[in-house]
Every structure is written in C-alpha cells, then in structure tokens.
Amino acid sequence: MSFIRRAATVLAAATALTAGLALPALAHVSITPGTAEQGGFTKVAFRVPNERDNASTTKVQVSFPADHPLAFVSVKPVPGWEVKVTEGKLPKPVKTEYGDLEEAVTTVVWSGGKINPGEFQEFEVSMGQLPKDVDSLTFPTEQTYSGGEVVKWADAPKSDGTEAEHPVPTLKLVPASGADEHSAAGASAAPVAATGPSVAPVAAAESVSDGTARLLGGAGLVVGIIGVVVGALGLRRRTA
Incomplete structure (x- = not known):
C-alpha cells in the first residue's frame, strides 16, 4: 500500500507541474490554426484569453503585416462586439497576381464587448493571398483591460529558443501541397x-x-x- 501511495503522490506532483507549465502558454494570445499554406487563402481565429482576475478584456487590436500586405481581409461578426477594419496606403505598390496592391488592411479592432476573468474569445478572420516567399507572418496584438491596462503581444522569439514573456501571435506558412x-x-x-x-x-x-x-x-x-x-x-x- 505504501508503494501505491508513493506512486500516486509522484503522479499527482508530476501532473500539477505539467499543468503549471502549460497554463502560461495557454493564456497567451494566439492564432488557431497556427499554420497555413503559402500562396493560398485561410481562415484563422485570434484566440484571446483573459489573464486578469480583477478586470475584463474590453478591446483587442490586431496589426497586420505591412511588409507582406494581404489583399483580401474579411472578419466574422462577433455578438456583442463592434469591429473596425482600417486600411492604409502602402509605401510602394506590391505586385500580386490580381494586379498592383496600393492599399491594404493595417489594423482590425474589436471593442465594446467583454471577456470576463476565466474566459476567452475567438475573433475569426478570413485572409489572403498569403505570400510565397516567407515562412511566417506576425500579427502584433494589443489587449486592453477594463482597468486601463494594455498588454502588447509583440515579443519576438528569444535567441535561446525559450518563449518570450508576451510572444507575438505568429502564423507559420508551409509550402502548398496541392x-x-x-x-x-x-x-x-x-x-x-x-x-x-x-x-x-x-x-x-x-x-x-x-x-x-x-x-x-x-x-x-x-x-x-x-x-x-x-x-x-x-x-x-x-x-x-
């Protein structure tokens, strides 16, 4: 019986340690699914969890890549939230198979809703055409809380391979499979x-x-x- 109790104690400790290590990663703003094919179109969801116990998330702002602008961006309505899509003129036109792209979406802002403590919300976006010459796109995101705090998810990966404190949401691009x-x-x-x-x-x-x-x-x-x-x-x- 003592052996079984020791084994159960070790298992419980290992489970608690694993959960403790996994929770911070789960709490980050992320993109799901995390991969898409180069040169295609995709639908992703920006998953935003609330990391505070005493405040609600009231605003989410996602910045779209300016170095690899996307010609087509559309958003799915989220009940209780207002969405604002902002386009801007590019420094120089970008050639695409649909013609020269002179303007593109720069930011998408969701506001007016509420993500309570212990909850998360997904904001879906359809976009394309994805570039063929890069292996990832980053989407710096600002998360605003009801108390006025703004958390910027924009940190690049660390050189030693460990995760940054506020990692930037990243969409990995893989070669098209056909x-x-x-x-x-x-x-x-x-x-x-x-x-x-x-x-x-x-x-x-x-x-x-x-x-x-x-x-x-x-x-x-x-x-x-x-x-x-x-x-x-x-x-x-x-x-x-």
Whole structure:
C-alpha cells in the first residue's frame, strides 16, 4: 500500500507541474490554426484569453503585416462586439497576381464587448493571398483591460529558443501541397467514374427483376388454370 501511495503522490506532483507549465502558454494570445499554406487563402481565429482576475478584456487590436500586405481581409461578426477594419496606403505598390496592391488592411479592432476573468474569445478572420516567399507572418496584438491596462503581444522569439514573456501571435506558412487541386480533380472525376459503371448493372438488375416477376406471374397463372381443371374433373366424378 505504501508503494501505491508513493506512486500516486509522484503522479499527482508530476501532473500539477505539467499543468503549471502549460497554463502560461495557454493564456497567451494566439492564432488557431497556427499554420497555413503559402500562396493560398485561410481562415484563422485570434484566440484571446483573459489573464486578469480583477478586470475584463474590453478591446483587442490586431496589426497586420505591412511588409507582406494581404489583399483580401474579411472578419466574422462577433455578438456583442463592434469591429473596425482600417486600411492604409502602402509605401510602394506590391505586385500580386490580381494586379498592383496600393492599399491594404493595417489594423482590425474589436471593442465594446467583454471577456470576463476565466474566459476567452475567438475573433475569426478570413485572409489572403498569403505570400510565397516567407515562412511566417506576425500579427502584433494589443489587449486592453477594463482597468486601463494594455498588454502588447509583440515579443519576438528569444535567441535561446525559450518563449518570450508576451510572444507575438505568429502564423507559420508551409509550402502548398496541392491537395486542394487534387481533391477538386478527384471530386470532379468521381461522378463520371461512378455514373459510367453503375448505369448498366442497375438497368440489368431491373431487367432481370422484371423478367423474373413476369415468369413467376405466368407460372402462377398456369398453376391456377390446372387447379381449376382438376377441380372441375373431380366435381364431375363425384356427380357421376
């Protein structure tokens, strides 16, 4: 019993230590999902937890990258929150496959709502086209509390690999896999492939079923006629 108790104590201590180490990371402002494909479009959510016990989050401001501006940005309404999207003129036009981009979204601000202590809120954004020549985009974020405190999530990763105190929300970009194109091609080809082979068996099955029904119906009719004849002969014999 003493061994089991010691094992349970060690397990509880390890669990508490793991939870203690994980909680600070979970409390950071982050982007989910944290990865997207280069050159494509994506939908992400800025996840904002409340880190204070005595104040509520009342405003969230996200700055969009100016060195790699995004041509298309749209936001999903959040009940109870007002959103303001600000565009600005770029220092010089950026060439895209849709033409020269002279203006782009610089900031998105959500305000008027409330994230109470112990709660979090997600603010969804659809954006693109993502650049192809970088492996990440950063979105410095300011979190304002009801007491007037402003926390700036803008710290770059430390050189030793440890996490910064207020890490900047980062979206990692990975090379395009082409899965969407392959899936689309497969989806468009699938109905053709499925329609071709399936038509003949269905028609054949219906034909066989119809022929079988007719055969059984004819056989039943013959049996019925024979029964009538046999019954009539029997009646004659009884009468005679």
